Amino acid sequence: MFENLSERLERSFKILKGEGKITEINVAETLKDVRRALLDADVNYKVAKQFTDTVKAKALGQNVLTAVKPGQLMVKIVHDELAALMGGETADLNLSQNPSIILMSGLQGSGKTTFSAKLAKMLKSKKAKRPLLVACDVYRPAAIEQLKVLGEQIEVPVYTEPDSKDAVSIAANAVKYAKDNHLDLVIVDTAGRLAIDEQMMNEIEAIKKKINPTEILFVVDAMTGQDAVNTAKEFNDRLDFNGVVLTKLDGDTRGGAALSIRTVVDKPIKFIGTGEKLEAIDYFHPARMADRILGMGDIVSLVERAQEQYDEEEAKRLQKKIAKNQFDFNDFLSQIQQIKKMGNLKDLASMIPGVGKAIKDLDIDDNAFKSIEAIIYSMTPKERSNPELLNGSRRQRIAAGSGTSIQEVNRLVKQFDQTRKMMRMVTQNKGAMMKGFRRK
Known part of the structure; x- marks a missing residue:
């Protein structure tokens, strides 16, 4: 959402940042471009004009021209005014009545x-x-x-x-x-x-x-x-x-x-x-x-969504399995399903600062996990619990059963092994750090 507007605003601020000296003229030029960006995004003309007039008054009032980092101060003013324009505070429902x-x-x-x-x-x-x-x-x-x-x-x-x-x-x-x-x-x-x-x-x-x-x-x-x-x-x-x-x-x-x-x-x-x-x-x-x-980005919303799907007991159980190198495909599948519950994948990725722009032209399908799930579901319960059993013939059978190729199965098994090693390493390092703190 707002991808085109984000891109246009970024270009507008580059006008300001590219100048050797910030003057009232190039501040006005930047805001003129901001107003065009808002109008192109289908913002009401009066709203766009009032917005840029307010930003200009605040920018000159806060001495943007003489600030150490005028471009950054300008971005902050625009940010605060955008938030105010959309209401400032988060509005909740009135649920005081019964019913x-x-x-x-x-x-x-x-x-x-x-x-x-x-x-x-x-x-x-x-x-x-x-x-x-x-x-x-x-x-x-x-x-x-x-x-x-x-x-x-x-x-x-x-x-x-x-x-x-x-x-x-x-x-x-x-x-x-x-x-x-x-x-x-x-x-x-x-x-x-x-x-x-x-x-x-x-x-x-x-x-x-x-x-x-x-x-x-x-x-x-x-x-x-x-x-x-x-x-x-x-x-x-x-x-x-x-x-x-x-x-x-x-x-x-x-x-x-x-x-x-x-x-x-x-x-x-x-x-x-x-x-x-x-x-x-x-x-x-x-x-x-x-x-x-x-x-x-929007890290706060991303964390909130993750917390909604977070199960403390499940996390403790998983941590023990990782420490013992027992993390298996059942656990992997469970993690995928929790991520899917958090919402649209492209929307989630765009909440990470800097990622939104990088993935703007990428088509991230909500079915991105479909082939991974198909491969895991094609494994027997014993294979899911014991990934080391997956030899060549078993992988051929899984590829045929999931409608994927042997290369895709091999790639998933390799990624899984790397994930398992990395998770175990993080858990061990965390345990070593905690022991060090206790000694002190």
């Missing part, structure tokens, strides 16, 4: 139904909520079925009334059902609607009035660009929503909506969707997003 009610709104195809399930899954695991999904899209027959399938996948009940076309009464009945069944979170998925469709807008206003939601979220496809901002304004005028959800930020999007929407509607972006998997949902952190736009 808390979240009403989803937005255009058709923006990803409301999938996002409803993602949010239910996230709040169930992270906040120990007992959610109920409510199917209020009575116009698209597949929407109810889609929500039911998603509900089964995340083990969350779905309230439906297949024979009713009254979305208002379905929503009201669902809230009563949640209260009767001691469910403390209700997520209402509504039909996609255009702001110009008066009848549909009246319907969602009636739902809001009837169930009095704690939160109204406006879900918007980031790929719609500047239109997303205009639509958000129209919906906000009617619903006065609490926050915005940007979906499909993993796609080929210019990202301008994220930078404009906060200023235009004065409502925070609360969540982003970063892929198709039900785990691909994140809180929107303005400062971290500014880091990523400026090519600084």
Whole structure:
């Protein structure tokens, strides 16, 4: 996400860094280029102009011209203003009510139904909520079925009334059902609607009035660009929503909506969707997003995702096996599956400072582990537990069984051996260091 904008901004700062002397003229020239970069990324014109005017005033006010490292100070000012532009602070949901009610709104195809399930899954695991999904899209027959399938996948009940076309009464009945069944979170998925469709807008206003939601979220496809901002304004005028959800930020999007929407509607972006998997949902952190736009990575989010998949008992068990040189293909497979749960591989790699730019043109498929898994699954349980058994004939059989070549099997076994040696060496060095500390 934001790859083109990141590249353009980097070029803009090079103008400044390449100058022997920093002057008001080349600061203005750099910011002119920054403004062009923002406009090309589909940022609202007024927002882009106001942004660069503010940066210029702050840059000259902080004596960038006489600073020891003017280029770096300029990057810091732009970073801080980008974060402020996107809201400054991370905005959370208001879940104080019992049951808390979240009403989803937005255009058709923006990803409301999938996002409803993602949010239910996230709040169930992270906040120990007992959610109920409510199917209020009575116009698209597949929407109810889609929500039911998603509900089964995340083990969350779905309230439906297949024979009713009254979305208002379905929503009201669902809230009563949640209260009767001691469910403390209700997520209402509504039909996609255009702001110009008066009848549909009246319907969602009636739902809001009837169930009095704690939160109204406006879900918007980031790929719609500047239109997303205009639509958000129209919906906000009617619903006065609490926050915005940007979906499909993993796609080929210019990202301008994220930078404009906060200023235009004065409502925070609360969540982003970063892929198709039900785990691909994140809180929107303005400062971290500014880091990523400026090519600084996002280590904090990467660590948080890793911690979500981290099992302390499993880690201790694994450490003992590594120390005894007993790390096997079952453990290797388990580690791969944990990495996959963390989300889109290219998105994860781009969180490492400097890597985002390096892999910009690479196509990192989410199925990158597919052949490795196929090879391991083609091994017998005994072979997985005892990698040293893998002689030539066994490797031939595994290649045939996994639909891969003998070269791929050999490569994996070699990489596995190297990984095992490296892990053991790290564990031994760590143990030696700890003994040294204890002696002191």
